[in-house]
Amino acid sequence: MEAGRQRQGRLWSNLKEVCDLLRIATISTVAADELLFQHVQFKTGQRIHTIGQPFDTLYIVNSGFLKTVLIDEFGNEQVLSFPMKGDMLGVDGIHTRHYSSEAVALSDCDLILLPFKKLTALGRVHLELENVMYGVMSRELVREQAMIGMLGALSAEARVARFLVALAERFALMGYSSKLFNLRMTRHEIGSYLGLTLETVSRTLSAFNEIGLITVDQRTIGIKDPDALKTLRRLPPSRSRAKQLAAARLKADAGAASPATATPMLATM
């Protein structure tokens, strides 16, 4: 079931397996096993990397659950993500060459090591690697943008609802049940992730339970009405600003830029 082969008593994966794991299209057929990536195991509670630590490797989650956190000046954790199978870790370290977040295993984990030096060196030989990296980083960026939108605009209930839906979809992707699963994180961690307190998370779950949207038994969640959860929205839909928006657009697009050769896509919507 698990990708990889034994060598020196360790698991290793080839490029194809890595790309499959990342759910990113592999364009080419690289001669399979001449380049292999090492696996490493971490136990629950262990830290994969810490803030400020010199960056030199990226990680891909092969199995297990983790959290990444920021830590403020008082030692308070801010959860940024809950990486699981197929997610990449450590990308935030590329820019400054120091990790800017901390990654902690929430369960026993199997990670694939991608030494960054090796990876860039490989770029010269296997050009499609470049696109794989762009794709993964872009995906992560989009995810974070959605997160910002959620934190900036949604009510507590909507956040919890979407969190559950997103989790369910991830579990489905991994081949697990999307109707019944166990949370690997505490209410406190969920709250931190969603910008809420643990009490609010707990109360919201209880409320969903009472309405019949889900069942809750400690960390076991049953999804009863995924559609209702998906469409749960912020309380006041904010009276329509559509009219003035449309007007502003027409006005703005009236005068137009006209580039020389290739006219850039000035969307008229």
Added chain:
Amino acid sequence: MEAGRQRQGRLWSNLKEVCDLLRIATISTVAADELLFQHVQFKTGQRIHTIGQPFDTLYIVNSGFLKTVLIDEFGNEQVLSFPMKGDMLGVDGIHTRHYSSEAVALSDCDLILLPFKKLTALGRVHLELENVMYGVMSRELVREQAMIGMLGALSAEARVARFLVALAERFALMGYSSKLFNLRMTRHEIGSYLGLTLETVSRTLSAFNEIGLITVDQRTIGIKDPDALKTLRRLPPSRSRAKQLAAARLKADAGAASPATATPMLATM
């Protein structure tokens, strides 16, 4: 002053100029002007790209101010960022090959086009380009992480304070005054960006003004006490969880993973 040269009545920039603009180290000395990137101008209010539009080019801001937004099902805008000189636009489109956000010019702008196809093709010739891209994308990711941390953990005052400080620092980087500058965005846009209402933004600015931290006159902001702004925090620093944190760490690191050849950095902090 502005980078670039005329050709066909248009501005073009070479790779070195692009890297300088991005504030990313250029490793190598590429024969300068054999590869050039075209500039395009946009007027205030114009959209550079819209959500869902097919992705094919990245943009670098050479001058001017913009906003990027997400738009929800009711047409409400959620501001994601305020790109300015040296920032890259459109990275969110790489993953799905469709832009996932909308970019709008808040002032007249001069942007440099980076057709993505051309860029990846270039990667084969100019390998350092790869690292430039990784660096820029990683930087953007870190910025968004900080944003998530801010939205998840800080009070309204702290958010506004940090917003002003960040703006001041950006202006300083661009060679403008960091003590006195004009906001290019409305209170509504700031509020959306910070997850607040325009009224709260307005009130908070007024409050800072009264305390003497800043001066406010419509969109003209004077920074009086940058240090106070920088250290303004959320109201209850949340009673120290440092003790249990430390304990948990010791416990977690007790058992350790031991990879085969290269031992991965298991930080003991």
Added chain:
DNA sequence: CGGGTCTTTGAACCACATCAAGGTCTGTGG
């Protein structure tokens, strides 16, 4: 079993949103 961590639920509070009204600036056309 017993201590620690996690979770639930209640009651009170308050930071921020909402609703509302008036003021300011800008561009436009008479």
Added chain:
DNA sequence: CCACAGACCTTGATGTGGTTCAAAGACCCG
């Protein structure tokens, strides 16, 4: 040049969603 419209900003009054504080039940692991 002035008047007017529309967008933006400020400030006050009021309401409430979510936090804070508190206490007790459930689970886990040695």
